Amino acid sequence: MNHKRPIIAATAFFSLILLYLPALAVGYFSINNARYGLAWRGFTLEWYTKLFHDQYIIEATVNSLILALVSTAISTILGTALAIGLYRAPWSPKTHRFFDLLINLPVVVPDIIMAVALAMAFRILRLLSEAFEMGMLTLIIGHVTFQISFVALIVKSRLESLGHETDEAAMDLYASRFFHFRRVTLPLIMPGVVAGGLLAFTLSIDDFIISFFTHGPDSITLPIYIYASVKRGLTPEIHALSTLLLIFTAVIVVIVERATRKNE
Amino acid sequence: MAETKFDKDMAKTSSAEPDRDGVLADASDKILVWRGEMTSFKSLRTRALALSAPPLVWLTVLLAIPCVLLVGLSFLTRGQYGEIVYVPTFENIKRLAGFGLFGWNANFVLILLRSFVVAGITTILCIALAYPLTFHIATRPGRSRVFWLILIIIPFWTNVVVRAYAWLLILGPHMPPARLAAWLGLINEGGSLYPGSLAVYLGMVSTFLPFMALPLYASVERLNWEIIEAAKDLYGQRLQIFTQAILPQTRPGLAVGVIVTFVPAMATFVITDILGGAKTMLIGNLIQQQFAQAWDWPFGAALSSTLMLMTLICLAIFKRRQDEDPQGSILNRF
Numbered sequence: 001m002n003h004k005r006p007i008i009a010a011t012a013f014f015s016l017i018l019l020y021l022p023a024l025a026v027g028y029f030s031i032n033n034a035r036y037g038l039a040w041r042g043f044t045l046e047w048y049t050k051l052f053h054d055q056y057i058i059e060a061t062v063n064s065l066i067l068a069l070v071s072t073a074i075s076t077i078l079g080t081a082l083a084i085g086l087y088r089a090p091w092s093p094k095t096h097r098f099f100d101l102l103i104n105l106p107v108v109v110p111d112i113i114m115a116v117a118l119a120m121a122f123r124i125l126r127l128l129s130e131a132f133e134m135g136m137l138t139l140i141i142g143h144v145t146f147q148i149s150f151v152a153l154i155v156k157s158r159l160e161s162l163g164h165e166t167d168e169a170a171m172d173l174y175a176s177r178f179f180h181f182r183r184v185t186l187p188l189i190m191p192g193v194v195a196g197g198l199l200a201f202t203l204s205i206d207d208f209i210i211s212f213f214t215h216g217p218d219s220i221t222l223p224i225y226i227y228a229s230v231k232r233g234l235t236p237e238i239h240a241l242s243t244l245l246l247i248f249t250a251v252i253v254v255i256v257e258r259a260t261r262k263n264e
Numbered sequence: 265m266a267e268t269k270f271d272k273d274m275a276k277t278s279s280a281e282p283d284r285d286g287v288l289a290d291a292s293d294k295i296l297v298w299r300g301e302m303t304s305f306k307s308l309r310t311r312a313l314a315l316s317a318p319p320l321v322w323l324t325v326l327l328a329i330p331c332v333l334l335v336g337l338s339f340l341t342r343g344q345y346g347e348i349v350y351v352p353t354f355e356n357i358k359r360l361a362g363f364g365l366f367g368w369n370a371n372f373v374l375i376l377l378r379s380f381v382v383a384g385i386t387t388i389l390c391i392a393l394a395y396p397l398t399f400h401i402a403t404r405p406g407r408s409r410v411f412w413l414i415l416i417i418i419p420f421w422t423n424v425v426v427r428a429y430a431w432l433l434i435l436g437p438h439m440p441p442a443r444l445a446a447w448l449g450l451i452n453e454g455g456s457l458y459p460g461s462l463a464v465y466l467g468m469v470s471t472f473l474p475f476m477a478l479p480l481y482a483s484v485e486r487l488n489w490e491i492i493e494a495a496k497d498l499y500g501q502r503l504q505i506f507t508q509a510i511l512p513q514t515r516p517g518l519a520v521g522v523i524v525t526f527v528p529a530m531a532t533f534v535i536t537d538i539l540g541g542a543k544t545m546l547i548g549n550l551i552q553q554q555f556a557q558a559w560d561w562p563f564g565a566a567l568s569s570t571l572m573l574m575t576l577i578c579l580a581i582f583k584r585r586q587d588e589d590p591q592g593s594i595l596n597r598f
Contacts, residue, residue, distance in 0.1 A: 012396055012412075016415060018466075018473065022427045029433055082315070090310055099320075102323065110548070111531070112571070114327065116334065116565075121304030144322070148319050148323065149488065201579050208425050226423075
């Protein structure tokens with residue numbers, strides 16, 4: 001359908017290089033047996049094994065995992081409820097549009113504004129309770145805040161692609177409301193819920209900006225640790241850690257892509 | 265899509281009452297059939313609220329209200345030790361406009377302008393790369409197309425700190441790009457290509473290219489190629505073919521791409537923080553300084569409010585464009 005334009009293909013490949021050169025560079029330095037310099041000194045996994053003996057990195061990893069697991073669990077439930085509530089009720093089109101805007105907002109609003117707003121909220125909440133001292137709790141609340149919208153958007157698009165015929169059928173067959181939710185709605189939207197949850201998880205693991213503004217001295221996460229290392233001085237261990245983080249995210253994204261594509 | 269389906273359902277149920285909003289307000293106890301269920305608007309609405317109220321309250325308390333409070337905080341005073349003093353003042357706004365202790369200074373105004381310029385150039389570079397990229401993907405056969413798409417989606421989700429610092433490695437001293445630049449006499453022998461504009465733009469474009477390419481692809485995928493063929497048959501020049509046959513068809517995706525590239529690019533601080541120096545500071549870096557180093561919340565709030573205003577202006581322009589041809593958000597793919 002189109003004449004082959006070499007310049008188009010060339011630009012496409014150039015874009016790909018631009019996108020992947022950073023990851024390749026980090027990966028290269030993570031398996032190069034040289035603490036300094038770029039010359040290839042042979043393959044090594046030394047930097048990776050060292051990760052498991054570094055107490056700070058282990059601590060940051062544990063923090064990141066707790067944070068991601070808890071915030072993902074909360075935001076998946078809240079986001080799914082939000083999507084169902086918005087999509088399955090007789091809202092007027094105007095109200096519907098308003099809600100749409102509201103859940104799209106965290107996707108469009110710059111991270112740094114969200115981070116500052118959260119810091120502001122915690123500063124006020126601290127007047128009420130000491131629990132809102134910057135730490136794991138504020139991190140979790142902060143992450144849930146930006147995850148909700150992503151989960152809701154993905155579940156909502158799943159609900160929309162399902163339509164209402166199954167609901168009507170279930171109701172016609174005298175399904176109770178609970179039975180309907182448990183045996184009809186939930187299994188049908190499950191791929192969306194899982195995809196939303198997985199993406200919320202990667203968002204949390206990879207988030208830097210929100211964490212940077214809402215963490216405390218005892219709740220360093222992996223991206224914050226990496227950032228601090230960039231400022232302090234990079235080591236091959238950090239490259240190894242970053243490579244693992246990149247691979248982890250890539251794997252989850254591929255899983256989500258495959259899962260959602262199959263269901264289309 | 266969703267909208268029309270919804271409207272159809274609305275029409276089905278509201279046949280008893282012509283005015284939808286009226287139904288919700290007045291006849292909320294009236295029995296009706298809603299998707300196979302005998303119920304009333306009142307109970308439907310209660311159920312929907314029970315589900316959506318907790319997350320909506322969450323977003324309101326932690327995002328919406330603090331944003332409003334930030335605007336208020338812009339007009340308060342910073343105390344000696346970083347505390348907030350409840351004395352109303354325009355000092356922060358004045359400072360932002362450049363009127364400091366020592367007379368007028370262009371620094372902050374320059375940073376605001378630079379945020380616009382850097383985001384603008386980044387957006388243009390991304391558009392220039394995204395069109396060939398998405399055309400290339402759209403003309404791939406089935407499986408290879410999915411593969412290419414996933415290759416574009418992965419960087420969209422990966423960690424921004426890692427992606428930014430990776431350029432430090434690539435552009436560092438003794439690496440091929442720096443050697444080439446030294447050989448050409450652009451930098452000193454053994455020097456590096458950061459901090460500076462080149463590093464910042466490489467970081468920006470490689471970070472934001474997927475933001476542009478993914479929504480644009482949604483439009484390119486649906487291109488009517490016959491129109492482009494027709495333009496060629498009529499001896500249209502390349503530029504003409506683009507502006508007359510391609511651009512109008514891809515405008516919805518392009519609009520989404522521009523908004524989701526420009527706004528975060530304008531607000532970024534990680535990329536400029538790692539790859540740039542004082543000369544490439546953007547408003548995001550300034551905000552981060554106020555909250556993380558200077559502990560000057562009122563001035564930080566004034567800067568954040570300015571950035572919010574800039575974001576709102578961008579969104580308003582986008583909204584006006586989108587009303588002509590709505591096409592969802594970047595996440596529609598999932």
